[in-house]
Amino acid sequence: MSIVKEINKRRTFGIISHPDAGKTTLTEKLLLFGGAIKTAGAVKSNKIKDHAKSDFMEIEKQRGISVATSVMGFEYEGRKINLLDTPGHQDFAEDTYRTLTAVDSVVLVIDCVKGVEIQTEKLMEVCRMRNTPVIVFINKLDREGQDPYDLLDEIEEKLNIKVKPLSWPISMGKTFKGVYNIYKNNLLLFQASRRELKGDVVEIKNINDPLVDQYVGESYAKQLREDVNLIEGVYPAFEEKDYLSGEVAPVFFGSAVNNFGVKELLDCFIEIAPVPRERETEERVVKPDEEAFSGFIFKIHANMDPKHRNRIAFLRVCSGRFERNAPYHHVRLGKNIKFSNTTAFMAQDKEIIDEAFPGDIVGLYDTGNLKIGDTLSQGEGGMYKGIPSFSPEIFREVVNRDAMKTKQLEKGLVQLMEEGVAQLFTYEMGARKVIGTVGALQFEVIQHRLKHEYGATCDFLNMNLYKACWISSKDKKKLDEFVKSKYRHIAQDKDGRLVFMAETKAWLQMVQDNFPEIEFHFTSEF
Known part of the structure; x- marks a missing residue:
């Protein structure tokens, strides 16, 4: 067909x-x-x-x-x-x-x-x-x-x-x-x-x-x-x-x-309702009926089956035909990956599929190579656009309740953040870990899943923070100076990008006025 x-x-x-x-x-x-x-x-x-x-x-x-x-x-x-x-x-x-x-x-x-x-x-x-x-x-x-x-x-x-x-x-x-x-x-x-x-x-x-x-x-x-x-x-x-x-x-x-x-x-x-539509990458507009396969990861879910520690990445097919066991180019990592275990979904139930077409959602079993926003293609380099992280509204510091389970906690936090459950910010000074979410219920979900899926227990301490702002500058020297002067308020997100943790709206405004060469972004896509 x-x-x-x-x-x-x-x-x-x-x-x-x-x-x-x-x-x-x-x-x-x-x-x-x-x-x-x-x-x-x-x-x-x-x-x-x-x-x-x-x-x-x-x-x-x-x-x-x-x-x-x-x-x-x-x-x-x-x-x-x-x-x-x-x-x-x-x-x-x-x-x-x-x-x-x-x-x-x-x-x-x-x-x-x-x-x-x-x-x-x-x-x-x-x-x-x-x-x-x-x-x-x-x-x-x-x-x-x-x-x-x-x-x-x-x-x-x-x-x-x-x-x-x-x-x-x-x-x-x-x-x-x-x-x-x-x-x-x-x-x-x-x-x-x-x-x-x-x-x-x-x-x-x-x-x-x-x-x-x-x-x-x-x-x-x-x-x-x-x-x-x-x-x-x-x-x-x-x-x-x-x-x-x-x-x-x-x-x-x-x-x-x-x-x-x-x-x-x-x-x-x-x-x-519309059939699958064309989509934009950093380089061009991709039409669904193009021969070459391409698609992007919009969701990751670890431990869908608690009996098996599996991690599934959800891929939206955008163009061409996706085939099981074919090597596809991972644009961010610049290497080719094969997927032998590809599934279609009915909520928790899954079935192995050999091919998929534009519009289809495919589950890819993954060992940690894929992140939300990643693009897979048949060799082309452009990443699909439009999957940002937003600045969270509630911030809490992670406190480990069991020092013997530190590794489990670290692993659990990394995997849950890669799923996009919440955002993790690690302060440059003291390596404090802070989780940012859109709503308070997220912390309950994180605690519940850390305990039942990773065997780790933690508490959350409230933090008075207004916004997490991703920072950039055309002048690298000015950016380095800013990071040095505000090092107590600088953190990194899970991808290692610099983030300024603003305590109040007024203070953020003042810092923006004092450092005009620094750009402050409220989403991670800039």
């Missing part, structure tokens, strides 16, 4: 949302439709052993939240779908930001009761940076939520994107009747606690069909007709090109926990 045919079959997307909007539940329902799983897990319940398929780390099961990105592939209607379920919790936002570099589009889940929340806004900012196409799924219609028009206005205002409803709810909460599918011109009738995947779909000629009155009642049918007429008057006709350029977000309504409205979302998604 030609590479172009393979590319056109693929859809690679991420699901993003604020915590508790129903993202992991929606993920599972999509997997059910794709036949990838047979029963949905219980995300929140500790009593049920069959947890959400995409939440496989012990701490995720205990807390009922996703803390690492899960990758799942499945076939649906002749398409190969690669789905990345991201952490919703803001403390794990950096993992989500990196994952958004590996997808071609996203589905944004919004709780109809709570509307647009803070984390939703932050995630959307990252999508805006790359003009990533977005489909919105407004969830939990079986609950009493906000007025649909208010929700659409809020999405446009807070997320800075135009919307176009492609389905419309008929009431909500206790009187929720169903959804009218504007995109396909049919009626989807709601039944609470539906466990089958196929809902009652009523084919109608148009919105004025008497069948609408028959199924939802006259008053609801009248309101629906008024709503649909208003929608068609207020919102311009749906244009696929506007969606693909990231300017307009199609909106669907449903209830993921009840398997309701999910199929309509998925059917529209496979029709309009």
Whole structure:
């Protein structure tokens, strides 16, 4: 099969949302439709052993939240779908930001009761940076939520994107009747606690069909007709090109926990979502249908299987065909590497694959050669762009609680930092180790994983730090002088880059004014 045919079959997307909007539940329902799983897990319940398929780390099961990105592939209607379920919790936002570099589009889940929340806004900012196409799924219609028009206005205002409803709810909460599918011109009738995947779909000629009155009642049918007429008057006709350029977000309504409205979302998604797109390296723009293979590492996970100390790097294939056992050029190290053990994912389950195409996510077993942001190619030298580390917001010093396990602690910290769980800064003076994270929950995860995966125990001491700033200068002499004068506040990140650890905003401003030749960067990509 030609590479172009393979590319056109693929859809690679991420699901993003604020915590508790129903993202992991929606993920599972999509997997059910794709036949990838047979029963949905219980995300929140500790009593049920069959947890959400995409939440496989012990701490995720205990807390009922996703803390690492899960990758799942499945076939649906002749398409190969690669789905990345991201952490919703803001403390794990950096993992989500990196994952958004590996997808071609996203589905944004919004709780109809709570509307647009803070984390939703932050995630959307990252999508805006790359003009990533977005489909919105407004969830939990079986609950009493906000007025649909208010929700659409809020999405446009807070997320800075135009919307176009492609389905419309008929009431909500206790009187929720169903959804009218504007995109396909049919009626989807709601039944609470539906466990089958196929809902009652009523084919109608148009919105004025008497069948609408028959199924939802006259008053609801009248309101629906008024709503649909208003929608068609207020919102311009749906244009696929506007969606693909990231300017307009199609909106669907449903209830993921009840398997309701999910199929309509998925059917529209496979029709309009982008196929794998071209991507930029430091040297040029790479098209997916080029013959030569290339791809980048956007995530690393150690100990996915606690019984085997394995380390898996997640590779997004960007161009050409990836083949198992073929030698590929590691751009950063400047050497060739072969991968004999390459896998495709269904959350924790893996299967060996011999080849992969643009859009696919491949797991590479690794002994420590690969880092987040690394590029693999068939000889070309450019690194893929756009996978930065952001300056953390919370800083704590690492205190070893067991001197006999120092080596285990060192190894654990290095491996967890390479996964991108948090950032490690080692002070030039005294070799103090400081961990920086986006949120406090990360420290719990690090402690838990150090203890259970590496047998090491540590405490964290709070540190009064405002920002970690990567520093550079065109004048090496000036940079050396700055490092010498501020040596008590200089650290190195895990890659050996110099970082200035600023204690307050005012002090950072003063230092910037006093040293104009030094550039201070809030992301590691500069």
